[in-house]
Amino acid sequence: MLPVIECRHLTHYYGDKPALLDVSWLLRPGRICGLLGRNGAGKTTTINILNSFLTPRSGRCLLLGEDSHQLAPRTKARIGYLIEGHIQYGFFNINQIEHFYSRFYPNWTPAIYYHLMSKLDITPRQRIATMSCGQRSQVALGLILAQNPDLIIFDDYSMGLDPGYRRLFIEVIHDYAADGKRSILLTSHIIQDLENLIDDCVIYQQGRVLLDLEARRLRDGFRKYTFATTPAVAGARDDARHLVIERGEKRSALHGFLDEPAARAELAARGIPAPDLRPEPATLEDIFIALTGKY
Amino acid sequence: MRHAARIFLLLTGAALLAHYLPLGWHILTAGRQRVPYVYYGDTGAGFLFTRVEKAGGDTRLIHTDAAGRALERDTFESLLPLTFHAQLYKTGAMPKEIGGVAVTPGALRREQFNLRVRPDQLDTPLVPLHPVFETDNGRARLEIPPDFMRINGAAGVADAPGPGARRRAIEFLDPKTNTILPEKSALYTDAFARARFVFPVTAAGSNPTARKPYDEGIYLADAEGQVFLLRQARGRPGLVRVADHAADPAAWRALRPRHIIVNEIETRELRALIIDAGGKPWLAVGENHRLVPLPVTRYNPAADTLSLRGNLLHRLLVVQTAAAPGAAPALEAVALDRDYRVLDRHHETLPDPAARPAARAGRVLFPLAWWLAGDTSGYLGFHARVTPRDLLPAAAALNALLLAAHLLILRRNKTLAPARLPDLAATAALGLCGLLPALLLPRAG
Amino acid sequence: MSRALFYKEWIKLRLWWVLMLAAGVAFALVLFFKLRYVANANEAVTVWNAWIFKGWLFFRPFQYVPLVFGVALGLLQFLPEVQARRVRLVLHLPLGETRAIALHLAAGLLLLALALLPAALVFSLGGALWFPREWQGNLFHVLTPWLLAGAGAYLAAAAVLLETNWRHRVFYLLLAAGALRLFLLETFYDTCARILPALALWVLALVLVPLFSSHRFRKGLVR
Numbered sequence: 001m002l003p004v005i006e007c008r009h010l011t012h013y014y015g016d017k018p019a020l021l022d023v024s025w026l027l028r029p030g031r032i033c034g035l036l037g038r039n040g041a042g043k044t045t046t047i048n049i050l051n052s053f054l055t056p057r058s059g060r061c062l063l064l065g066e067d068s069h070q071l072a073p074r075t076k077a078r079i080g081y082l083i084e085g086h087i088q089y090g091f092f093n094i095n096q097i098e099h100f101y102s103r104f105y106p107n108w109t110p111a112i113y114y115h116l117m118s119k120l121d122i123t124p125r126q127r128i129a130t131m132s133c134g135q136r137s138q139v140a141l142g143l144i145l146a147q148n149p150d151l152i153i154f155d156d157y158s159m160g161l162d163p164g165y166r167r168l169f170i171e172v173i174h175d176y177a178a179d180g181k182r183s184i185l186l187t188s189h190i191i192q193d194l195e196n197l198i199d200d201c202v203i204y205q206q207g208r209v210l211l212d213l214e215a216r217r218l219r220d221g222f223r224k225y226t227f228a229t230t231p232a233v234a235g236a237r238d239d240a241r242h243l244v245i246e247r248g249e250k251r252s253a254l255h256g257f258l259d260e261p262a263a264r265a266e267l268a269a270r271g272i273p274a275p276d277l278r279p280e281p282a283t284l285e286d287i288f289i290a291l292t293g294k295y
Numbered sequence: 296m297r298h299a300a301r302i303f304l305l306l307t308g309a310a311l312l313a314h315y316l317p318l319g320w321h322i323l324t325a326g327r328q329r330v331p332y333v334y335y336g337d338t339g340a341g342f343l344f345t346r347v348e349k350a351g352g353d354t355r356l357i358h359t360d361a362a363g364r365a366l367e368r369d370t371f372e373s374l375l376p377l378t379f380h381a382q383l384y385k386t387g388a389m390p391k392e393i394g395g396v397a398v399t400p401g402a403l404r405r406e407q408f409n410l411r412v413r414p415d416q417l418d419t420p421l422v423p424l425h426p427v428f429e430t431d432n433g434r435a436r437l438e439i440p441p442d443f444m445r446i447n448g449a450a451g452v453a454d455a456p457g458p459g460a461r462r463r464a465i466e467f468l469d470p471k472t473n474t475i476l477p478e479k480s481a482l483y484t485d486a487f488a489r490a491r492f493v494f495p496v497t498a499a500g501s502n503p504t505a506r507k508p509y510d511e512g513i514y515l516a517d518a519e520g521q522v523f524l525l526r527q528a529r530g531r532p533g534l535v536r537v538a539d540h541a542a543d544p545a546a547w548r549a550l551r552p553r554h555i556i557v558n559e560i561e562t563r564e565l566r567a568l569i570i571d572a573g574g575k576p577w578l579a580v581g582e583n584h585r586l587v588p589l590p591v592t593r594y595n596p597a598a599d600t601l602s603l604r605g606n607l608l609h610r611l612l613v614v615q616t617a618a619a620p621g622a623a624p625a626l627e628a629v630a631l632d633r634d635y636r637v638l639d640r641h642h643e644t645l646p647d648p649a650a651r652p653a654a655r656a657g658r659v660l661f662p663l664a665w666w667l668a669g670d671t672s673g674y675l676g677f678h679a680r681v682t683p684r685d686l687l688p689a690a691a692a693l694n695a696l697l698l699a700a701h702l703l704i705l706r707r708n709k710t711l712a713p714a715r716l717p718d719l720a721a722t723a724a725l726g727l728c729g730l731l732p733a734l735l736l737p738r739a740g
Numbered sequence: 741m742s743r744a745l746f747y748k749e750w751i752k753l754r755l756w757w758v759l760m761l762a763a764g765v766a767f768a769l770v771l772f773f774k775l776r777y778v779a780n781a782n783e784a785v786t787v788w789n790a791w792i793f794k795g796w797l798f799f800r801p802f803q804y805v806p807l808v809f810g811v812a813l814g815l816l817q818f819l820p821e822v823q824a825r826r827v828r829l830v831l832h833l834p835l836g837e838t839r840a841i842a843l844h845l846a847a848g849l850l851l852l853a854l855a856l857l858p859a860a861l862v863f864s865l866g867g868a869l870w871f872p873r874e875w876q877g878n879l880f881h882v883l884t885p886w887l888l889a890g891a892g893a894y895l896a897a898a899a900v901l902l903e904t905n906w907r908h909r910v911f912y913l914l915l916a917a918g919a920l921r922l923f924l925l926e927t928f929y930d931t932c933a934r935i936l937p938a939l940a941l942w943v944l945a946l947v948l949v950p951l952f953s954s955h956r957f958r959k960g961l962v963r
Contacts, residue, residue: 296838296948296951296952296955297952297955297956299948300948300949300951300952300955301952303945303946303948303949304915304949304952307915307919307942308911308915311915311918311919314918314922315918419928420928420929420930420931420933422791422792422874422875422878422929423874424788424792424872424874426789439785439786439789440785441785442785443788443792445872445874468872469784470784470785470787470788470870471784471785473868473869473870473871473872503792503793504793667922667925667935668925673928673931674930674931674933674934675925675927675931675932675934675935676934676935677935677938735907735908735911736908736911737903737905737908737952737953737956738956739952
């Protein structure tokens with residue numbers, strides 16, 4: 001099946017500074033993909049290229065099979081886009097903005113939008129500019145869902161939202177994508193929210209794809225083991241094997257796609273004694289931090 | 296779209312620079328135009344001049360005769376009593392008669408006139424409504440007419456005489472009510488029809504001010520080039536074909552007037568100054584409209600200034616010709632007696648402002664310069680000049696240098712590409728005016 | 741879809757547009773009443789003489805109003821669009837990007853024309869009360885360059901705001917100032933008659949520049 005998003009060998013520089021280096025990944029239909037990475041890893045650059053606000057130095061980006069820089073209007077109608085910060089037209093009220101957007105999308109379903117709006121504590125004539133950050137995010141979300149797009153790109157949906165609105169956002173997306181017909185790309189810094197939401201995970205590190213894996217396999221396969229810190233413990237990182245050794249004050253940790261025997265063998269090979277080695281549960285956030293580092 | 300936008304920006308930027316940079320250059324480097332003022336001696340001294348001379352950073356007036364000898368101011372003024380009579384009366388040096396003609400203050404004043412025709416007077420926006428003065432109002436002074444005449448007549452429109460509701464060839468408008476005066480309009484339309492005036496009007500001339508000694512009337516040239524004189528006496532129109540009453544009807548019939556200028560003087564000698572279709576100036580003089588061809592050798596009404604000054608004894612015709620390709624600006628003066636016979640001629644070339652080093656440098660720096668407002672017309676229009684032929688090699692060399700610099704800059708910025716061809720063409724053709732916008736423009740991508 | 745975009749611009753600008761319309765008409769009426777005063781306080785023939793021979797036109801103080809309105813409308817329309825790069829919303833809509841921005845410009849020019857036309861009508865009708873049809877020709881030739889300057893100022897403001905690079909913004913501002921100055925030279929009624937077609941054509945072609953700016957924004961051409 002044709003991937004809904006396909007990035008092929010994207011490379012881009014800002015002046016002489018590399019932003020993306022030969023980035024390739026794809027999003028298959030009906031999947032929710034989380035695009036993760038530290039600040040400056042290249043996520044925003046990728047999103048801008050996806051939305052054709054940036055022309056990469058080399059490489060191509062295909063959305064629904066078409067080059068992202070030459071999307072036909074028909075294809076654009078099938079793509080929803082949430083701008084970072086939930087940017088929308090502040091001078092509209094919720095009715096006016098629905099009236100405006102409904103003219104552009106053939107599959108527009110106002111019920112979805114107004115259902116979300118009914119949950120907000122706002123007056124119908126209240127202008128969007130006077131709403132709180134969380135209320136604005138719901139308006140932006142409602143407009144995208146009412147569009148009934150085949151692909152939605154959420155650029156940092158969580159920016160400025162309190163936990164309540166974040167949770168609401170996640171639940172709405174989850175319900176929306178439940179029929180398996182929608183493809184969604186998300187970026188966010190609040191990794192714990194994405195724990196049970198995303199199907200696929202693409203992790204960026206310094207402009208390159210560090211990891212591109214199904215979320216389930218990542219959660220199940222990537223383990224964390226802790227052991228007492230001894231003088232022999234030295235921090236180590238092997239990006240190719242996704243292996244990380246962190247030296248802590250009292251206890252150190254080993255992260256990687258290893259079962260327990262393999263973990264012991266790895267430490268033994270490095271001359272690190274770990275008689276008290278024990279596995280510890282790792283959230284998606286723990287895995288992310290382990291892979292990308294704390295600093 | 297983006298290439299069209301970029302070319303539009305390039306052309307606009309180049310055009311604006313080709314307008315403002317030469318203007319700025321001119322303001323910074325322009326010197327004072329020193330055109331001498333010409334007189335003709337009343338007591339037989341010939342042509343006399345007041346010139347502006349630069350002497351060590353300062354400018355001063357010097358008075359010379361035709362041979363170039365400098366004269367003291369008092370001597371100079373004593374040779375021109377009819378001009379400097381105020382000073383001479385004050386010092387008591389004013390003669391009582393000159394050349395057998397008695398000189399009195401009243402006669403001096405009456406005979407003095409100064410008529411000037413500039414190119415922008417001849418081509419200037421006008422409202423085509425004419426006040427028709429009442430020549431016989433029984434009062435000492437003229438009064439401003441209470442209405443205005445509008446000439447509607449066009450070719451092929453045969454207006455039947457008599458009052459009616461249709462548009463008349465001649466209409467009179469009443470400012471008080473902003474309406475047409477039907478009777479007066481009909482009256483005048485009839486008069487024009489009876490005089491066999493063939494519409495449309497090809498030239499018109501009058502002096503629409505009440506501050507004049509008398510009203511000459513309005514001269515109108517019809518479609519066949521025949522000149523008519525319209526006057527109003529006791530509310531009734533008087534339209535006559537000038538050729539029918541002139542001393543030389545053949546000359547009038549052959550005349551093809553283009554501009555008619557009327558400037559009434561107390562002696563009623565000057566009837567009208569007429570410039571024909573060929574640019575030749577004529578003066579209609581005296582009671583029977585004697586047509587005098589003004590004896591200038593070179594006069595282009597669209598570019599040159601003509602002045603006719605008169606006093607008790609002489610007439611002085613001065614034409615200042617503008618610079619033209621192959622001819623420097625010049626001053627021509629013709630002294631005439633009261634019967635317009637030529638007494639003396641003077642011709643001198645004036646310093647060409649375009650020949651000054653700074654001006655020539657400007658022509659090299661800015662191969663194309665254009666402007667909207669000039670002194671040759673009251674209308675705004677597009678006037679341009681390009682580098683003259685003798686400076687073309689220098690301009691081409693400079694442009695080549697700028698082109699090389701442009702190429703180097705593009706190479707250094709790694710933006711040299713076929714898409715840059717319009718930019719390079721702009722630099723090659725316009726030099727600095729092309730290079731600057733080309734460098735400042737955004738890329739098309 | 742065009743109607744939807746016009747609707748958006750209308751909702752965004754309607755309050756400001758009403759203020760502009762009111763201000764323009766109020767100013768025009770003030771000038772009209774001044775004319776009425778002058779016409780009543782003086783002999784009618786004196787007023788006509790001042791018009792015909794001195795070029796006195798009662799609406800001359802209106803000269804810079806279209807320019808100011810054009811700049812204001814451009815700012816009010818496009819400042820919200822470029823803040824937080826909100827123009828991405830428009831560029832993401834399912835229609836051609838050039839068409840989307842062109843529709844915004846059409847909406848702005850239409851609103852500008854509608855804000856200024858009533859004032860022009862006041863001048864025309866007011867002038868017709870005291871002056872003959874020749875005066876209407878003068879009104880047209882004197883007012884049109886000012887209106888074109890207003891349209892030009894609007895398009896220049898849009899281009900400056902949509903452009904992302906500061907150096908190019910300054911370049912556009914200088915170009916606009918240099919060009920629009922030529923639209924506002926002192927005129928003696930029909931002085932501009934011969935250059936009016938060229939002025940109109942230039943303003944028409946100026947539409948390309950804000951489209952160009954938005955195109956560059958889309959391509960991420962910041963340099």
